[in-house]
Amino acid sequence: xxxxxxxxxxxxxxGESLRLSCVASGSTLDNYYMSxxxxxxxxxxxxxxxxxxxxxxEVYMDSAKGRFTISRDxxxxxxxxxxxxxxxxxxxxxxxxxxxxxxxxGRALDVWGQGTLVTVSS
Amino acid sequence: DxxxxxxxxxxxxxxxxxxxxxxxxxxxxFNWLAWYQQKAGEAPRLLIYKVSTLETGVPSxxxxxxxxxxxxxxxSSLQPDxxxxxxxxxxxxxxxxxxxxxxxxxx
Numbered sequence: 001x002x003x004x005x006x007x008x009x010x011x012x013x014x015g016e017s018l019r020l021s022c023v024a025s026g027s028t029l030d031n032y033y034m035s036x037x038x039x040x041x042x043x044x045x046x047x048x049x050x051x052x053x054x055x056x057x058e059v060y061m062d063s064a065k066g067r068f069t070i071s072r073d074x075x076x077x078x079x080x081x082x083x084x085x086x087x088x089x090x091x092x093x094x095x096x097x098x099x100x101x102x103x104x105x106g107r108a109l110d111v112w113g114q115g116t117l118v119t120v121s122s
Numbered sequence: 123d124x125x126x127x128x129x130x131x132x133x134x135x136x137x138x139x140x141x142x143x144x145x146x147x148x149x150x151x152f153n154w155l156a157w158y159q160q161k162a163g164e165a166p167r168l169l170i171y172k173v174s175t176l177e178t179g180v181p182s183x184x185x186x187x188x189x190x191x192x193x194x195x196x197x198s199s200l201q202p203d204x205x206x207x208x209x210x211x212x213x214x215x216x217x218x219x220x221x222x223x224x225x226x227x228x229x
Binding site: 035037044045046047050059060061062095099100105106107108109110112113114115 | 123154156158160165166167168171172175177209211213216217218219220221222223
């Protein structure tokens with residue numbers, strides 16, 4: 001059974017940077033797109049970014065463009081989210097999720113990690 | 123970008139009730155529509171993908187329907203384990219937007 005485990009969250013000050021990591025166990029990710037999704041405390045889900053299976057394309061939500069960078073290392077079965085210039089409004093639980101399977105059945109975000117909490121406060 | 127709108131935002135129901143949640147897309151997403159269930163303190167769980175295909179292990183009381191821009195999630199007979207928040211999401215390209223969520227609570 002595949003599991004995703006996020007890490008790298010924490011308490012940071014506005015303007016600082018963080019690199020979130022997501023590592024998979026139980027299965028390889030190299031045929032899957034991967035997404036990051038965040039959730040502000042008590043609020044709904046917000047899709048942040050996705051990366052294709054081979055890292056050739058990245059897509060971001062509008063408010064993430066320019067500050068967020070998604071990347072992956074298939075050799076390490078890992079996906080990353082670099083966030084620069086953190087803002088108070090970036091405070092959220094950040095989830096990684098397994099996305100589209102290349103040549104697959106067209107499923108959506110079928111496996112999720114437990115999340116890593118990012119708190120931005122002075 | 124495609125926006126998703128869910129209704130209602132909160133739904134009060136009793137065990138055994140038939141429950142329907144609606145999701146509308148600002149433009150067609152064809153059949154690339156998924157539903158998720160999230161309980162407090164947990165990560166979301168995929169329930170349905172491609173409008174109506176149940177994820178493995180999801181009880182058959184859950185069903186999805188619709189096409190293009192209007193979709194519904196139906197729980198045929200609400201069970202105690204079903205009180206949670208439900209989200210729709212399109213995955214027709216990116217950005218992949220979620221609806222704002224529907225909290226199903228005990229009446």
